[in-house]
Amino acid sequence: MYINNKQTGWRLTLVSAILMSSVVQADDEGLIESLTGSDINKTAPMRDLGIEFGGWVSAGIAGNPDDPRDKTNGPVTFNNRANEFHMHQLYGYIEKAVDTESNKWDLGFRADVVYGVDARFTTQGNFDNNLVVDSSSRFYKLAFPQVYAELFAPIGNGLTTKVGHFYTIIGNEVVTAPDNFFFSHAYTMQYGEPFTHTGVLMSYPLNNNFELTGGVVSGWDSFFQQPANFLGGVSYTTDDEKTSLAVSFITGDTIVADRGDTADGSKIERHRSMYSVVLSHDFLDNLHYTLQHDFGVQDNVYQSGGDSKWYGLNQYLTYDVNDELATGLRFEWFRDQDGTQVTGDDNHFFAITAGVNYSPLSWLMLRPEIRYDWVTGANAFDAGASDDQVLISADAIIRF
Numbered sequence: 001m002y003i004n005n006k007q008t009g010w011r012l013t014l015v016s017a018i019l020m021s022s023v024v025q026a027d028d029e030g031l032i033e034s035l036t037g038s039d040i041n042k043t044a045p046m047r048d049l050g051i052e053f054g055g056w057v058s059a060g061i062a063g064n065p066d067d068p069r070d071k072t073n074g075p076v077t078f079n080n081r082a083n084e085f086h087m088h089q090l091y092g093y094i095e096k097a098v099d100t101e102s103n104k105w106d107l108g109f110r111a112d113v114v115y116g117v118d119a120r121f122t123t124q125g126n127f128d129n130n131l132v133v134d135s136s137s138r139f140y141k142l143a144f145p146q147v148y149a150e151l152f153a154p155i156g157n158g159l160t161t162k163v164g165h166f167y168t169i170i171g172n173e174v175v176t177a178p179d180n181f182f183f184s185h186a187y188t189m190q191y192g193e194p195f196t197h198t199g200v201l202m203s204y205p206l207n208n209n210f211e212l213t214g215g216v217v218s219g220w221d222s223f224f225q226q227p228a229n230f231l232g233g234v235s236y237t238t239d240d241e242k243t244s245l246a247v248s249f250i251t252g253d254t255i256v257a258d259r260g261d262t263a264d265g266s267k268i269e270r271h272r273s274m275y276s277v278v279l280s281h282d283f284l285d286n287l288h289y290t291l292q293h294d295f296g297v298q299d300n301v302y303q304s305g306g307d308s309k310w311y312g313l314n315q316y317l318t319y320d321v322n323d324e325l326a327t328g329l330r331f332e333w334f335r336d337q338d339g340t341q342v343t344g345d346d347n348h349f350f351a352i353t354a355g356v357n358y359s360p361l362s363w364l365m366l367r368p369e370i371r372y373d374w375v376t377g378a379n380a381f382d383a384g385a386s387d388d389q390v391l392i393s394a395d396a397i398i399r400f
Contacts, residue, residue, distance in 0.1 A: 028362035030399045055092035058177040060395025061085045066382050074381040075342050077190045078118045079183060079393055089177050090115045098152040100160060105153060112146040119143040122175055122195050127223035145196055162201045168194045169213060169233055170248050171276045172292045181318060181357060183367045183395045187334035187349050188294045188312040191341040194220035197231060211235050219254055227253040242282040249275045272298040286320035301340055308338035326357040347377035368394040
């Protein structure tokens with residue numbers, strides 16, 4: 001299977017534990033190979049070059065019985081359009097992965113492209129935020145969430161350096177649809193964490209259990225438009241690989257007002273920091289648990305003049321019924337303490353989601369789910385008319 005670069009080598013997550021264990025195996029055939037009996041990645045030239053092509057298409061609908069007047073599911077994303085069927089991701093990538101097991105220098109690369117309604121969440125200013133393929137729809141965008149080179153140096157236990165534009169290591173859930181158990185996403189991912197970075201990131205395994213990651217990036221979701229930030233983390237995995245703990249951290253200034261927004265035309269920068277802790281444990285070979293905690297703070301927020309804080313706690317429990325079927329539960333709480341991250345109100349956001357992953361064919365994944373959201377502060381659903389909502393959603397993922 002393809003594992004997104006938010007799930008780097010040092011980070012074992014819920015998704016990799018579930019999908020690698022049963023539902024989707026690494027050697028499963030994609031649609032093209034299943035229909036034609038051939039796979040370009042298995043040809044001699046591609047094997048010799050070490051290059052791999054891949055991709056998928058995902059499409060689905062988020063059914064909202066309240067039929068909200070603004071046609072949205074409030075702050076729920078990425079499937080935030082109510083009762084509308086959309087193609088979320090038409091995704092493709094090309095990759096030459098570096099060989100981290102050898103004692104030789106190795107150079108690799110990766111480039112990703114995505115089109116669909118999800119793409120608008122990953123576009124970057126000064127990079128791909130103005131790319132429009134279909135001018136008749138404001139929801140469909142084209143984005144290039146990753147373009148980077150990677151170098152492996154046989155120094156000590158092996159140093160891997162990534163340079164370019166890449167997915168974040170912060171948090172648990174990721175942009176790429178096949179690497180998430182649920183169709184919908186947690187509030188922490190959308191409102192409390194970055195999606196991508198541009199810069200340099202290095203990783204180094206201290207031993208078989210610990211790995212360090214660190215580097216310098218241009219802020220959050222920025223293509224050289226934000227000040228330099230430190231991004232790093234440390235992970236620990238037990239010898240039996242049943243338990244893992246990953247702590248990631250980003251800190252640095254962010255521009256909250258650019259030239260022309262202040263009287264003297266100067267930029268206003270504020271310091272912002274956040275950390276994420278992800279603990280995963282396999283109670284049984286087919287029973288997986290993940291706990292995630294995020295905390296973020298930004299000094300002297302431009303809108304309010306004071307500091308802002310946001311934090312949350314997510315829990316995931318999944319059970320592999322067999323090689324084709326898995327079930328899962330997610331409970332989440334996200335606190336937007338100063339109303340700077342979600343709807344502009346000081347609020348507590350809660351959600352519980354129950355879902356199924358069903359893979360009747362090697363190249364097909366079906367993800368039905370039912371989700372209940374509620375808030376304890378200002379109304380956030382049905383255009384501000386309701387404090388809760390139910391979503392009955394499903395999508396399908398077809399791997400090429």
